[in-house]
Amino acid sequence: MATVTFDKATRIYPGSEKPAVDQLEIETEDGEFLVLVGPSGCGKSTSLRMLAGLEDVNGGSIRIGNRDVTHLPPKDRDIAMVFQNYALYPHMSVADNMGFALKIAGVNKSEIRKKVEEAAKILDLSDYLDRKPKALSGGQRQRVAMGRAIVREPQVFLMDEPLSNLDAKLRVSTRTQIASLQRRLGITTVYVTHDQVEAMTMGDRVAVLKDGLLQQVDSPRNMYDRPANLFVAGFIGSPAMNLVEVPITDGGVKFGNSVVPVSREALSAAADKGDTTVTVGVRPEHFDVVEHGAGDTKTLSKDAPAGLAVSVNVVEELGADGYVYGSAQVGGEHKDLVVRVGGRAVPDKGSELHVVPRSGEIHVFSTSTGERLSG
Ligand SMILES: Nc1ncnc2c1ncn2[C@@H]1O[C@H](COP(=O)(O)OP(=O)(O)O)[C@@H](O)[C@H]1O
Numbered sequence: 456m457a458t459v460t461f462d463k464a465t466r467i468y469p470g471s472e473k474p475a476v477d478q479l480e481i482e483t484e485d486g487e488f489l490v491l492v493g494p495s496g497c498g499k500s501t502s503l504r505m506l507a508g509l510e511d512v513n514g515g516s517i518r519i520g521n522r523d524v525t526h527l528p529p530k531d532r533d534i535a536m537v538f539q540n541y542a543l544y545p546h547m548s549v550a551d552n553m554g555f556a557l558k559i560a561g562v563n564k565s566e567i568r569k570k571v572e573e574a575a576k577i578l579d580l581s582d583y584l585d586r587k588p589k590a591l592s593g594g595q596r597q598r599v600a601m602g603r604a605i606v607r608e609p610q611v612f613l614m615d616e617p618l619s620n621l622d623a624k625l626r627v628s629t630r631t632q633i634a635s636l637q638r639r640l641g642i643t644t645v646y647v648t649h650d651q652v653e654a655m656t657m658g659d660r661v662a663v664l665k666d667g668l669l670q671q672v673d674s675p676r677n678m679y680d681r682p683a684n685l686f687v688a689g690f691i692g693s694p695a696m697n698l699v700e701v702p703i704t705d706g707g708v709k710f711g712n713s714v715v716p717v718s719r720e721a722l723s724a725a726a727d728k729g730d731t732t733v734t735v736g737v738r739p740e741h742f743d744v745v746e747h748g749a750g751d752t753k754t755l756s757k758d759a760p761a762g763l764a765v766s767v768n769v770v771e772e773l774g775a776d777g778y779v780y781g782s783a784q785v786g787g788e789h790k791d792l793v794v795r796v797g798g799r800a801v802p803d804k805g806s807e808l809h810v811v812p813r814s815g816e817i818h819v820f821s822t823s824t825g826e827r828l829s830g
C-alpha cells in the first residue's frame with residue numbers, strides 16, 4: 456500500500472498551448488479511494504495516465520509512497536490499471552487472462568494458479584475460469600478485468616471509467632461491489648468517472664476537475680454541503696442545486712418577496728469585489744413551501760405572499776418524494792427552479808407554489824468570480 460501524490464503535475468499535449476492538466480495537486484492517504492470526476496475532456500484520463508506512466512509529465516512530479524515515479528516506465532510503478540474496455544485477450548481463458556501479468560513476470564505456474572483462484576473466489580468467478588471472455592456477460596468480463604488487477608497485488612489500483620460498458624442496473628450493483636472490495640483489500644485506488652453519483656457513492660474523497668484545473672478535493676459530504684465554487688455547486692447533486700443571481704439588501708438578499716438572511720462576512724466579501732448581487736444556491740430539498748401570508752420570514756410587502764412564487768410546469772412523482780419543476784421571476788429574470796416536496800403533498804401542474812429557502816441552508820457565491828462566500 457502507498458500514498459499517491461500529484462505535485463503540481465502538468466500535461467501539455469504536443470501542438471497544444473493549453474495544459475490538458477494544469478498543476479494538479481492532490482495527495483491521497485494510504486488505502487484511500489480517491490475519485491477524479493468532471494465533464495468529458497476535463498483531464499481525468501490524462502491525470503490517471505500520468506500516474507500510470509502512459510503519458511509524459513511536462514511539469515511538477517508524481518510520487519507513489521515516497522518514490523518519485525515521474526519518469527519511471529509503467530512496469531516499475533507497482534500499479535495495476537483497469538480500463539474502460541477491459542482489454543481482455545479473446546483467445547485466452549478467464550484464468551489465463553487473470554494470470555497473464557504474473558506469467559510475464561516469471562511467477563511459477565502453481566503460484567499463479569493459487570492467486571488466480573483466490574481472486575476468482577473474491578469476484579465470484581470460480582465457475583468461469585476455463586471460459587473465454589466471449590462466453591461471459593458484461594458484468595463477468597468487468598470482474599475478470601478487476602481480477603487481473605487484483606492478482607498482481609499492486610500498491611495502487613487505477614481505474615478509468617470501469618463501469619461505463621455496463622447497463623444502468625448492473626452499474627449500480629457493480630459500483631457497490633468495487634467499493635466494498637477496495638475497502639476489504641485496502642489498496643490505494645484512484646478511480647476516474649464522469650458520473651457524479653458514482654463519484655459521491657464510491658469515493659472516500661472526490662476531486663472535481665474542470666478544464667484541466669482542480670476545483671475542489673473533499674469528502675462527498677463536504678463537497679455536497681460546502682461546494683467551493685459555482686461549478687462544483689452545479690455539478691454535484693441531482694437534481695442540480697438551484698443557482699439564482701439576487702440583489703443584496705440590508706442584512707441579506709432579496710428573494711422574491713422575502714429577505715433571506717445572509718452572513719455579514721459573505722455580504723461584505725461581495726461588496727469588497729464591488730458586486731451588488733450575489734449568486735445564491737439552494738438545493739431542491741432546502742425550500743420550505745409556505746402558505747399565503749404565513750411563515751415567519753421577513754416579508755417585503757405586507758400584501759403579497761412570502762417567498763418566491765413558482766409556477767409549476769412539471770411534477771415528477773417518485774413515491775417517497777416528488778420534484779416540482781417550475782419557473783419564477785427572480786431579480787427581474789425568468790428562472791427555472793426545482794423544488795423537492797413530500798410524496799403526498801405534490802402540487803398540481805399549472806398551480807403556484809410559494810417557497811422560501813430554509814435558513815442556514817443557502818449557499819452564497821460571488822457573481823463575479825464564482826467563489827464561495829458563505830462559510
Ligand atoms: N493524445 C492526445 N493528444 C492531444 N490532446 C489530447 C490527447 N488526449 C487527450 N487530449 C485532450 O486533453 C484534454 C483532456 O482529455 P482527457 O484527459 O481524455 O479528458 P477526460 O478523461 O476527462 O474526458 C481534452 O481536451 C482532450 O481533447
Ligand SMILES: [Mg+2]
Nearest residue numbers: 499500501615
Ligand atoms: Mg477519459
